[in-house]
Amino acid sequence: MIHPALLKKQRVILLVLLVFIFTTTVIGMGWGYSSVSYDRLMPTLLGNGTFKEEFVIFSIRLPRMIVTFLAGMALALSGSILQGITRNDLADPGIIGINAGAGVGVAVFFLFFPIEAGSFVYLLPLVAFLSAVVTACLIYLFAFQRNKGLAPVRLVLVGIGFSMALSGAMIVLISSADREKVDFIAKWLAGNIWGTDWPFIWSLLPWLVILIPFTLFKANRLNLLGFSEPMAIGVGLALEKERIVLLLTSVALAASAVSVTGGISFIGLIAPHIAKALVGPRNQLFIPIAILTGGWLLLIADTLGRNLVEPNGIPAGIMVALIGAPYFLFLLMRK
Template sequence: MTDARSIRKQRALLLALAALILLTVFVSLGLGSSSVSYDRILPTLLGHGAFKEKFVLFDLRLPRICIVLAAGMSLALSGAILQGVTNNDLADPGILGINSGAGLGVAVSFLLIPSEPGAFVYVIPVSAFIGALLTAILLYAFSYSRESGLHPMRLVLTGIGFSLAFAGLMVFITSAVDIYKVDFISRWLAGNVWGTDWTFLWAQLPWLFVLLPYTMYKSNALNLLSLNDATAMGTGVRISRDRGLLLLAAVALAASAVAVTGGIAFVGLMAPHIAKSLVGPRFQRFVPAAVLIGGFLLLLADTIGRNVAGPEGIAAGIVVSFIGAPYFIYLLLKRA
């Protein structure tokens, strides 16, 4: 495929994904326990709705939709970066234990460290980032050797091991605290979206706005790192520095997302793979598509989850897992 055809295909895909997201947003705005008629959505968004319609859309639905979209995009971008820097198609912040590390950080800060209610929205993301960063450092230390570099399969196995270990620590921590706090952590771990007002969106968006352009700027380095270290070094890539900075970016993106939406897995695995299959493996081509696919997947999962199984619904993380677990098995069989 020529470069011009590839660019046209990418643009057509991005337009199609944007239209699909807008359609899903429109459908999601009208669904819920307090339904809003679809013929009233556009007038209400333009400022001509009744008080109830404005309250439902602007205070309940739109913040949650925007937060879920941003979180899905951040997780997809994090997964794409991790797959590049580790040269591992199975890399994902959930599978590698980064989400579990973020969850442990959230649990420790929420259960054991007192904080003012007004600072809660900022303490949780910071705690998630610290937990995720420490996990990433441990993963790198256990999976890297001077002789062979970063071993892809060892990274996955180490990540699974850390996830199990953190799950055990979580049980130990929650066994001696207030039951209401434990209920919040349990919902968080299941991927239940809890940050649903505009403040959480403003706390999350800067990470995406800064790190998406940075990732695109580093696309050539990611293309080379996804091959092997020798090739990357031969073309002038500063392997240790670039890998470290990109890994830090992936951790920040994942932590900013899961701090608000809970322990969401598989979005960072599926979105880059789907994008690669549609526009090819070059990071310049597939990253924008992966970001939109990630936002769409999590928005769709949350829309389905909050409108089934009674008033409580099903956590978005569980809905995503229904799709992601079989996809993960498929990728494992494909690599075997």
């Protein structure tokens, strides 16, 4: 049973995060190359703006911010699941190679298959998911030891190795491609939010609508996976089955996110740690906070990145890495 004081603390933190997200969204809608006066935001959102104001808000800013927020939520939840099933605080879909696997699949699809505008948006998450699943299976097989099971440190090391190898494969793939397609892949690798239209929201949203409730339903099993393997087996948990189901859930979330945002790492590492520091390690408590924290962090990173340097800005992936890489090193030294 969860103590009422902890539940109250969780609700307060969630409310504060919602205020932060709302404030960041309002600032982001008005701030940019084509600025919109803040006193015109509400009339524009209600359909009483000028053509320019409505175009900037509804066609440029708002869909990009929603995609960014949803992708941050997906990456944070993916990292929370990975850290739970591996019992490793350093696990993150970007660090252990899942994002790179999804990226190679996206690159192959984009470079070598005929693309139809109508179906491209919706096929991309599926292609990213399939290639990420293959990558995750290979990482799992190489990290698994018959006598010791899944060694958490080994998983991270194998994942980093796969990430580097797949990054090399990506360079080989784009070395002989058309200039226009190479530019797209280069932006993807940098973590530049490129899926900035409403269809990308509809392609990403179903994954979250299904997988967030599913993960919360599995929260007790994630708690058990955090204990030692003999204890989890002793209470009747089908260990490998639960790990595989939750690993596929994590892969699906990461792949759906990076298919529209590019190669973004560290959100899945930072957000769960912040949430655990606030309310503790119980999954029912920290996962909702991690989800909102991840969305907010990526939203801030993209809002700052696209406005600090004009006209092209700094990719959100680079902004997140500036924060995440030192944090990763700190955790590595501490653990």
